[in-house]
Amino acid sequence: MRQVRAFGAFWWDFVVGDDWRVAAGVAAGLGLTGLLAHRDLAAWWVLPLAVVLTLVVSLRRATRSTR
Amino acid sequence: MPVGHGVLLFLTTFFASGVEAVEALTIVLAVGVVRGWRSPLIGVGAAALVLAVLVAALGPALRLIPIGTLRLVVGALLLVFGLQWLRKAILRSSGFKAMKDEGAAFRKGQELAASSSPAAPKGMDWYSFTIAFKGVLLEGLEVVFIVLTFGAAQRNLPLAAVAAAAAVAVVAAVGVLVRSPLERVPENAIKFAVGLLLTSFGVFWGGEGAGVEWPGSDLAILGILAFLALVCALLVRQLRRERIAALPAEAQA
Numbered sequence: 001m002r003q004v005r006a007f008g009a010f011w012w013d014f015v016v017g018d019d020w021r022v023a024a025g026v027a028a029g030l031g032l033t034g035l036l037a038h039r040d041l042a043a044w045w046v047l048p049l050a051v052v053l054t055l056v057v058s059l060r061r062a063t064r065s066t067r
Numbered sequence: 068m069p070v071g072h073g074v075l076l077f078l079t080t081f082f083a084s085g086v087e088a089v090e091a092l093t094i095v096l097a098v099g100v101v102r103g104w105r106s107p108l109i110g111v112g113a114a115a116l117v118l119a120v121l122v123a124a125l126g127p128a129l130r131l132i133p134i135g136t137l138r139l140v141v142g143a144l145l146l147v148f149g150l151q152w153l154r155k156a157i158l159r160s161s162g163f164k165a166m167k168d169e170g171a172a173f174r175k176g177q178e179l180a181a182s183s184s185p186a187a188p189k190g191m192d193w194y195s196f197t198i199a200f201k202g203v204l205l206e207g208l209e210v211v212f213i214v215l216t217f218g219a220a221q222r223n224l225p226l227a228a229v230a231a232a233a234a235v236a237v238v239a240a241v242g243v244l245v246r247s248p249l250e251r252v253p254e255n256a257i258k259f260a261v262g263l264l265l266t267s268f269g270v271f272w273g274g275e276g277a278g279v280e281w282p283g284s285d286l287a288i289l290g291i292l293a294f295l296a297l298v299c300a301l302l303v304r305q306l307r308r309e310r311i312a313a314l315p316a317e318a319q320a
Contacts, residue, residue: 014208015144017151026146026269030139030277037278044279047270048291051150052298058154063163063306 019061025054072285076221077230079264083213085234086257087206092238093169093248094202097176098195100246106192110199118207122214122228129219135276141220142273148212149265156259157299161306166255169248210235213265220272263299267292 016023029050036043099107129137158164176198183194214231218224241249271288274281281287 015147017147019151019154022150022154023147026143026150026273029146030143030273033274033279034277043277044274044281044287047146047274047279048294051146051266051270051295055150055153055157055298055302058150059157059302059306062154062158063161063309 019058021061022054022058025050025057029054072221072288073223073226075264075268075288076217076223076226079261079268080210080213080217080227080230081234082257083234083261083265084210084231085238086252086254086261087210088235088238089169089249089252089254090167090172091203091206092242093173094176094206095199096242096246096248097173098180098198101177101180102192102195106195107199109191110196110201111203113196114200114203114207117204118211121211122224125215126218126224126228129215129224130222132219134222137276138220138272139276141216142269142271142276144212144216145265145269146273147269149262149267149269152258152262153266153299156255156262157302157306159255160259160303162310163306168250169252169254170250173248217268220268259299263292263295267295270295 029047032050033043033046036046095107095111132140155164159166180194180198210231214224214227218227221227238249267288270291271281283290
């Protein structure tokens with residue numbers, strides 16, 4: 001059981017990394033993009049914007065904790 | 068596949084693999100210089116074999132997935148991965164995180180190798196083997212991930228694998244020649260560039276997989292790259308200003 005947990009923790013750390021909010025921001029951006037695209041609305045702007053917002057939020061948290 | 072995408076695929080995989088190879092080289096050199104070369108080199112070979120098996124096994128399997136689904140999944144993974152690289156590179160460039168110091172990592176590795184139980188005069192030195200195997204495997208997993216995702220989404224796994232192998236060969240050759248960690252390699256600048264490329268392709272493929280029709284078709288990737296590069300440059304500048312403003316007055320002077 002401990003090994004399974006360690007295996008899961010390794011892959012979580014490998015893929016998600018230091019800040020889970022990055023993965024959450026990406027998931028939200030892709031979800032909204034899919035939603036708009038499937039209603040035939042312009043959706044190309046969503047992901048670039050989501051990337052910038054995710055990066056700003058994550059960097060804000062990181063820099064606040066080091067001050 | 069457009070030629071431009073092929074060039075970007077090669078460059079991204081080459082530089083991502085190169086920077087990971089530099090880190091793995093530091094680990095192997097530190098243990099090899101102190102405890103001898105035979106066991107760490109066997110460890111390197113074993114790890115390389117595991118990584119090659121992973122690419123050979125997973126690469127063809129990925130071809131069975133429909134391209135739309137594949138690009139959505141690959142795009143999501145590249146976005147998460149690329150944003151992690153960008154985040155760290157921005158924090159390092161703005162001074163909020165210390166730069167990676169291969170020289171310091173080398174000296175620390177040497178101290179650990181010297182202080183652990185001595186190797187038997189003959190036979191395998193399991194300490195050296197394990198350190199080299201683990202170091203190469205862990206650094207190599209990131210390379211495998213990039214080779215598989217890029218190669219599969221572009222339907223050109225061989226080009227991605229060749230780029231990765233070329234980078235590892237260059238770093239290994241330089242390592243053999245200089246026999247010291249490659250401290251002068253601008254690791255953060257390379258990680259910044261690779262992070263930008265991973266994130267840009269993640270946006271492009273993730274968007275396509277989610278149903279987006281990009282204005283300008285394939286050329287949109289260059290627009291995304293330029294936009295993200297500008298945003299990251301502005302973020303570095305802003306964070307540098309904030310860090311300097313937070314310093315005591317005498318430190319600012």
